[in-house]
Amino acid sequence: MMTLTTFSEKQTDSKVYVYWRVGTKRGGVLDVTLSFEHSDSALIAELYAIQHLLFVELVLGREPGSGNGYRLTVSKGAIKKLALGRSDKKYAFKYSSFLRNRMAGVTIEVSQSKDFLPVLNDSLTEVLTVDSTDIASEVHSINTPTMGQLKITKHAVEQYVSRLSSGKPKNPWLSLVKRLQHPRLCRSLLTDKVRQHKVRKYGTADNIEEWRHPDDEFRFLVLKDGDTRTLVTSYPRC
Missing domain, CATH: 3.30.420 (Nucleotidyltransferase; domain 5)
Incomplete structure (x- = not known):
């Protein structure tokens, strides 16, 4: 140990x-x-x-x-x-x-x-x-092969756990990080519903990116501010 x-x-x-x-x-x-x-x-x-x-x-x-x-x-x-x-x-x-x-x-x-x-x-x-x-910062940064440096908030981890259909993982942080660090993670298109919601919340959706694994319907919404990306939320999309 x-x-x-x-x-x-x-x-x-x-x-x-x-x-x-x-x-x-x-x-x-x-x-x-x-x-x-x-x-x-x-x-x-x-x-x-x-x-x-x-x-x-x-x-x-x-x-x-x-x-x-x-x-x-x-x-x-x-x-x-x-x-x-x-x-x-x-x-x-x-x-x-x-x-x-x-x-x-x-x-x-x-x-x-x-x-x-x-x-x-x-x-x-x-x-x-x-x-x-x-x-007191509850924001931690990780390095990912596809998105570069990514900030993860405590709130984002809690949302991830609450929306998993397979139940709460033994280590929520590590489970989320492993998904975000997968080398096959790629950009996908925002649905109109998600885009409209983010426009109401942030005033624009131009700085919102959606990422997913090609073989997984779980999506990650990322807020991009210059070279800085922050995980906003995640959810399964059918």
Whole structure:
């Protein structure tokens, strides 16, 4: 099981050191400064650090497609409760949404041990200044062979699951991503009904694309803004 260990140490209500390691020899320190103050800055910063390490730094060697096969050893028990949807820290749910969708199924352990963690003055320190919208973002980007970079919102994942006739997949995020990353995905024509609906909603349908697999009636509607594409919705079309 691939394991990322993090330990957050509060300095002020906006400044936190997050120590991390993978194995016993790789690690570092993130010097996280929040653009706002919060008494639980250590929890918020550790949640952001985990996302940064997993999806930006790729410290586990690749970008996780789900939480299966991964373990997070964290210093705050609230992180485990948030992943299970059982925490009373309601304000933190928006900061931890990635644990319940993109990393659904991840194993989380809580530990206060600092064994093998790097020492602040002896380790490479990365300075991060983050805004609340960065931490609470429920939009994640993936690379696809046909559409290029595609943004996926939490809402789009929920819609995908609700419209599957085969029932809820074990890992909704991974199921959706696998479909979107299929190399045979191609453009298809919007029906008049869909086009009219999008004109009413967005004022135009010229920036709406419909994508599908040639052997599958499930459709994906994508909003194109310049070089940026965002999944709007998905549905089966008979």
